[in-house]
Amino acid sequence: MTESTELPSARPEQWRPSEFEERTPSVARMYDFLLGGKDNLGVDRERAREAVSADPLFPRVVRENRAFLGRVARFLAEECGIDQFLDIGTGLPTQDNVHQIVQRINPDASVVYVDNDPVVLAHGRALLADNNRTTVIQADLRDPGAILAHPDVRRLLDLDRPVALLLLAILHFVPDEAEPHALLDELRAALPSGSYLAITHGSPDLRPDVVHRLEEIYSRTASPALARSREDVARFFGDFEMVDPGLVWVPWWRPEQEPAEDSDLVWFLGGVARKP
Ligand SMILES: C[S@@+](CC[C@H](N)C(=O)[O-])C[C@H]1O[C@@H](n2cnc3c(N)ncnc32)[C@H](O)[C@@H]1O
Known part of the structure; x- marks a missing residue:
């Protein structure tokens, strides 16, 4: 059954979907739905439910x-x-976003959120209206130069002091044609010594059939996904x-309690590294 397309419930005055956005599932809005959020449309829920049929464990992942x-975020701060x-x-705001976690530890911590989906920008701006240490900008990972030169990045982050660069559940949306390894070379080079890089990435290594089926489902969204091997992610x-x-x-990764028994079916790789 196809659900009617509704406007997101939260702060609807901030964002009106374009025709393309109404028709095409957005990975940001699907992720919001999978996390139990309300900032998604019928097309997003439909595609996300298809993904859950392919892997009932997907919401858990x-x-x-x-x-x-x-x-x-806690470890770094x-x-x-x-x-x-x-x-x-960044994704759509949910509970315990990065700025909320790190500013509980250090109220002076600065956070710049970057996403290429306009819905993230609209909702992020509403959430951050009264937070002068945090901002959200609309930019694309495939253009690191524009991100690094953005006036808000320059205003809030001092790139001569250590920075944590978070690339969580995004790199699998960057196809090989966009040369993600070269993009990462550029971003890592811009960070000073003592900086950290955190990455999570879908990988086919654990459950190839399921993950390839999900790639096919995500090929019918605005951001097709490509899972990568452990070796590729490590690079x-x-x-x-x-x-x-x-x-x-x-x-x-540094669990705070014993991982549940089926945790070995969770096919996302994650790690953190420090620039020497
Ligand atoms: C699955 S969500 C991950 C959200 C958050 N990082 C997390 O791990 O909870 C992926 C986000 O990456 C964004 N995204 C995908 N491709 C992008 C690109 N090339 N540049 C900037 N953002 C992108 C999507 O719009 C979406 O909000």
Whole structure:
């Protein structure tokens, strides 16, 4: 059954979908739906439900990715003393966004969110209206130069001091033709020593049939996805030094409690590395 297309319930005055956006599932809005959010349309829910039929564990995979984000943000702010965050591929605001986590630890921490989906910009701006240490900009990971030169990045982040660059659940939306390894070379080179890079990425290594089926489903969205092998994902860290426990399935990255039994079916890899 196809549901009617409704406007998102939250702050609808901020965003009106274009014709293309009404017709085409957005990975940001599908992710919001999978996390239990309300900022999504019928087309997004339909495609997300198809993905859940292909992998009933998919909502769990997404939640595990989000839990990784929380642990990483706390680790960087608390244990590494990082107070500047560049989060590319932010997604729609949900509970415990990066700025909320790190500013609880350090109220002076700065966060710049970057996403290429206009709905993220609209909702992010509404959430951040009264936060002068955090902003959201609309830009594309495939143009790192524009991100690094953006006036809001220059205003809020001092690129002469360590920065944490977060690329969580975004790189699988960058196809090989866009040369993601070269993009990462450029971003890593722009960061000073002592900076951190955190990545999560879908990988076919664990459950290839399921993941390839999901790639096919995501090929019918605005952002086709490509899962990559562990080896390929590891290359994104370049010569940065991996923090323990290295690049692992996300439930096993510094878990705060024993991972649930079926955690070995969670096919997202995640890791954090430090620039020497
Ligand atoms: C699955 S969500 C991940 C959200 C968040 N990083 C997390 O891990 O919870 C992926 C986000 O990346 C954004 N995105 C995809 N391709 C992008 C690109 N080339 N440049 C900027 N953002 C992109 C999407 O719009 C979406 O909001």
